[in-house]
Structure formats: C-alpha cells, structure tokens
Amino acid sequence: MPTSLSIGRERTKVHAMNAIGRHNGRQEEEEERERLGLEPRTYGNEDIDLDRTLGNITLYRYPHGKTYKQSWDDIIEKYDNTGRKIRDDACGMVATSVNFGGLLKEASHDEKVRVLTGAYEVLNELYPYVLGAYIHTDETEYHLHFDFVPIVATEGKCKGLPRLCANDVFGGKWQMHEFQEHMLKAMQERFPEYDFQRLTEEERVANGRSLKELKAVTKMKKEAETMKAEAEEALVEAGETVKETAMTLSQTLAGRTVELDKRERNLNDREKGLQDREAKVERRESSARSFEETNLRDAQALKDRADALDLRESEFEQEKKTWKTRTDAYRDTLDKRDEAQKVKEAELNKRGQELDNRAQTLSDLENRLKMDEKAISDGFENLESEKADFEAYMAEMQEQLRNEREELDNARELLETKTEQLTELKGSLFTKAKYMNDTARATEDRITGLISMGQVREAQREADAFEAWNDAEIEQIFDDLEEASDFAL
Secondary structure: OOEEEEEEEEEEEHHHHHHHHHHHOHHHHHHHHHHOOOOOOOOOOOOOOHHHHOOOEEEEEOOOOOOHHHHHHHHHHHHOOOOOOOOOOOEEEEEEEEEEEEHHHHOOHHHHHHHHHHHHHHHHHHOOOEEEEEEEOOOOOOEEEEEEOOEEOOOOOOOOOOEEOOHHHHOOHHHHHHHHHHHHHHHHHHOHHHOEOOOOHHHHOHHHOOHHHHHHHHHHHHHHHHHHHHHHHHHHHHHHHHHHHHHHHHHHOOOOOHHHHHHHHHHHHHHHHHHHHHHHHHHHHHHHHHHHHHHHHOHHHHOOOHHHHOOOHHHHHHHHHHHHHHHHHHHHHHHHHHHHHHHHHHHHHHHHHHHHHHHHHHHHHHHHHHHHHHHHHHHHHHHHHHHHHHHHHHHHHHHHHHHHHHHHHHHHHHHHOOOHHHHHHHHHHHHHHHHHHHHHHHHHHHHHHHHHOOOHHHHHHHHHHHHHHHHHHHHHHHHHHHHHHHHHO
16 A cells, blocks of 8 residues: 655744644643643644643754744844845745655554654755644644745745745745655655555545536635634634733733732633634634645645545535534633633732731831830830949949948957957957958959849849948947957957
C-alpha cells in the first residue's frame, strides 16, 4: 500500500496569529496548568483528546516565551527591509498542515513522529522564517502544523528587496504544483520504505465524484460557511465585550489586596479561554477560504480536502442549525458570566470595606502605642530627675559620714591618751569604728550599683536603712564614750 501526502496552506492575518499559536502549541499551556494544579482547558474541537494533549511535540518555537505576534515583530524588523507599516488585517503568516494517508497510518507512534519530523525539515529548508512547528498526537490522526512568515525576494509581484509577501508564496496553479512535486520527491528520497506516490486521477476524484459534482458540493459548503461566519462574527463581538468588561474591572480593582489581584488573574484566564474560542473560529474561517481556493485552483488539492468534501447536503444543513444553537447558548453563557462577575464585584467591594475597617483598627492601635511610648519616655525623664536628686542626697550623706569619721578619729585619739584601764574599751571602739567604716563603703557601693541599674527607689531604701543604723551606732558610741569618760574621771 502506497503512502499519500496531504498538505494544506492557509493565509493568516496578523491579528489572528496569537490565537493560532496558542491552539497549535496547546501542550505548553496544559503543562503549565498541570504544574499549577489546574484542570485541563476545555476545547471546542471534539476531536481533541485531553488525555493525550501533553504528548504533543514541539519541534520549533521562536523563541520560547514569546507570543507569535511578538516573534513576528522581531522577524519583520530584522528581515523586511521596506520600512512600511503592515496592517493588522494583512496576511502576516502562512499556516501549513501536513497529513498522511495509506501505509503510514498503520505505523507506530515513533515512526509517525519520525516521518512528520522529516516533513518539518523539508518545509524548513523552503521557508526558514518559522514561528512554530508542532506535531499533534491528540486528535484523530497524527499531523504536523508548520507556521512561518512569508518573507520573500522573488521576481513576482513583490520584486525587489526582501519583504513580507504571501502572494509570492502561494502563487498560481503551477507554483503550487512545483511545491507539491518538491515535497513528494523529498519525502520519497528520505523515506523510500513508505512508497510515497502521487494520487491517480480516479483517486483525486473523491469517492467517485466528478469534478463538476465536487464544485457543486463546494458551492453548497460556501453557503453554509457564509452563515457560519455570520454566527462566528457575533461570537467575536460578544467575546470583545467580555474582554472590555474584564479590562474595566481590572482597572477599577487595581491597588487592592492580594485577593483582589487573584480575582484579576482569574478574569484574565477567562479572557484567555475566550481568545482560544476566537482562535478556533478564525481558524475555521481561514480553513474554509483556503479549502475553496484550493478546490478552484488545483485538482491535485481535491484529495487533500477529500474527507471534508465527502459531506452530504443534509450535514451542511445540520451544521447551520448547530452553529445557531451554539451561538444562542454562547450568548446565554456570556449573560450568565456577566451576572456572576457583578456578584463577584459586590463581594470584592464588601471585602474591600472590611480591609478599610481593619486599616482603621490598626491606625487606632498605632495611636495608642504612640501614647504609651510617650508615657514611658516621660517616666524615664522623671527617673533621671530622681536620680539627680538622689546623687545630691548621697553627696550630702558622704559629707556627713566624713564628719562623723573625723569625730570618731578625735574620740579615738582621746581614748588613746587615757589610762591603761581604758585599753579594752579603746580596742572595742576602734574595732567598731573600723566596722562602721567598712559598712559605709560597702553600702555606698551597693547604692551606686542600684542607681546604675535604674533601681532608684531600692537605692533610696538602702540609704535610709544605713542612715538609721549609723545613727544608732554613733549614739551608742557616744554613750560608751560618756561612760568611759565618767569611768576615767
């Protein structure tokens, strides 16, 4: 069984590139959502198996971390030497898809990936200004997406300097034919075991239909696509309304707490989901235009769209009804989301008021702390004043002690001049005087230490106790001296 090669190329406007980039590289977003513990995103394409999305393969990304539009800006600035301003509705990217039929469908996962990687390498040789290349394994059949910027320097309509020119990439029928021949030959040389062959005329007529019949079917499809486009336009307008609402909420809630910022991120996630849906709509619209153009220009491309052309007229009518139903349901969903956002906003306003109340409570506490700090400061000032008074008192006490020591010394001298009968009393008085001297010095040291530690009141009590004791001792000494004088006489 030979292997057939199916290649589709679609013009993509500048404003639609990011959406296609997110769709084709969806495994990158799903990896991030898995890392954050979030549920997988829901896609409108029912053929996507989310359990296999993480198995999609990124062959090239220019560069990782940038959007398609940001990467496109880099390439245009570097390689488009015309200096012109390119409009958002201009064709800025060519989205290429590669599918295989025949023998390769029965091959293993590794073999399919190997052959699709080879197709990517062939395309990259022809079109080096690549934005992204991905192998999708999560749909009905394995296939390749190859998105590139059509920078050319040819002899066609855009003759001259290197510049963005999709027309010279697509060209006419014969240029398309040359491109297909080149791809076929390259795949035959790289993978001879799969017997890549061009389809016969009979095989190109899908399911036995004549070219005339196919054109009639295409006409019916065009009518269906027109109605679908109208529905999609309504969806886009509704999506824009949601995006504007999200931006307004984001600006209004700026500067609030972390919880408010978290809600803003949630709104952005919802917006991104809407953009993914817009991408799907834009991609289907672009696919339909390319499908029609290919059918009219090249009979060879009829096989590339054989499965799509094999639809019955009744299926087209059903698709019209389906799109109308989806549009109505989507509008109802948007209305419900708008109401939910209003409820969320009310909750956030309530939470903001609670935060304001908390801030007021903290402000009151801060004022009380300031008052307490002032009271402590005043207390320290009073303490310093008491310390100065006590030091003056201690100086007076020290002077009094010196006077008393002089009196004791005089008494000691007097006693020394008395008779031998007073010797015992003299020794006793001398010992007591020395004890009082030592006690006075020790007391002075304790009082000084207490003052240095801020224990002024304790120092005062120590001084008062010493004064009372000292007075009693001196009085006793004078009584003894008086008794000794009487004895001596």
